[in-house]
Amino acid sequence: MSFTGKPDTFLNTEIANDGFYPDIKLGELQRFYRVPTEHKQDVIEHHTRLAISDCNNQLAVQKAKWVAMGFTMLEQVDAATIGDELAKVEQYKRAVFCRTVGLLVMAFATLNRREVAENQAKEGDETIQYFLAQSGRAIRRLLGLTENVSVELL
Template sequence: MSSFVPSTNLDTSNSIVPNDGFFPDIELDDVRKRTGLSDVFTNDRIVAATQDAIMEVNAVLADWVDDQDAATLADVPAKSYGETSEKTHWYLTAVCHRVRSMMVETTRDYDSTKSGRDRADALEATSDRWMQSSNEAVARLMGRKRTTVDLI
């Protein structure tokens, strides 16, 4: 009797995705912890999504950064919770939740049955929710009021 045991040889090292100097670098372990991404997703794939998320969030925050009298996000006055400032917390949340949205959005089931379409629709709603959470974190980082608008 023989058996086949698949091996993925995943790289589980804690890679660090460098940032622009103002915002903190992002650790993959932190991304996985904040988003619940399992080792089904390779580090290479998460690094690529994290780089995209960093660039997108940084672009949204560019004007806000220009208005700050600080060299780094850690230097921007903010309340601290433990060792993390409120601003850093919201930034990491914005990036990590955007990563999760991208990962969910690009992970589709190839099943074309009705149940497969239903799962894909559920994933799309989940992806939208993670993106909404990312956008809310950006707004909180910039000190904007939180507003919800529904189209009728």
């Protein structure tokens, strides 16, 4: 049971990815990033698909390098683990999940117009920026960049 008094029934839906990157389980998104279970499934699915597309586009050049090296799945790129999970896969999921949450916060702040929502919308920009930044950090880790800022000579 959640603090809202509604049961915590997590979605049992998996969004198929492109075959290289792992499929995304919506239940994991809800559990790990506290996405409220009362949000409609189609809204969560839509924003998750957008986040997957954004992340995959940002990683397109790196994916091409990995494929050229003979890897057919992200899971094969690096055997380093965190607990029982592959580190690169966890970073990819983090990128997608954080981007999804950022998109959802933007969407829900504009859907609800009550006074409470206006207060949330004021605080929402900071939350949105936080999650989008976390997604960007995870993408940078996948690209092999350990710092949050980099410079390139053109």
